[in-house]
Amino acid sequence: AQSVAQPEDQVNVAEGNPLTVKCTYSVSGNPYLFWYVQYPNRGLQFLLKYITGDNLVKGSYGFEAEFNKSQTSFHLKKPSALVSDSALYFCAVRVYYNQGGKLIFGQGTELSVKP
């Protein structure tokens, strides 16, 4: 079965420290991978994607993610966390389905950045 896993429900980081939010996937074929962020009572905002090309993908707000095919991972990273980065983060993989595809989401990781 095709799936996405985010092994950590919550990640706590001090402001200014690097952060990592983990994601692993299981899909057949080449994966199309995404990261989204959700602030309270809001919809999801697109951060970055990996379709093909360089394994290191840079996205919005200083975030980046590294595609690792051998480890089937797509961890989200940021060199220096901000308090304003505190939010719910979702990893997703696109699977082919019904004229194009659909996103399968991980269970989400709540990131808390303390001053």
Add this chain to the structure above:
Amino acid sequence: GAVVSQHPSRVICKSGTSVKIECRSLDFQATTMFWYRQFPKKSLMLMATSNEGSKATYEQGVEKDKFLINHASLTLSTLTVTSAHPEDSSFYICSARTTGGGYEQYFGPGTRLTVT
């Protein structure tokens, strides 16, 4: 660009009534729209996929007669929760994918439904 709006942002309705939620792509055409349901601090559960001009495809376990989806144009999809019950209370989020095949889905801000 690529803005998706939802209306209303919050709605409270009585048990047994129906409520309609609109999803609009404001600055692009969306051949495909998706409806998700999200419980507090939980992942998004895909309810259905709708393609403009055709019937929606529902995920397993989602009642098509209860959650009516209409995708009448390339910029508008509606979700109607019929005969709502308190257990239908949730955060409903729509998403739209552009016609250009860019793979991103753009998400609306969500609608908080409370059924009393």
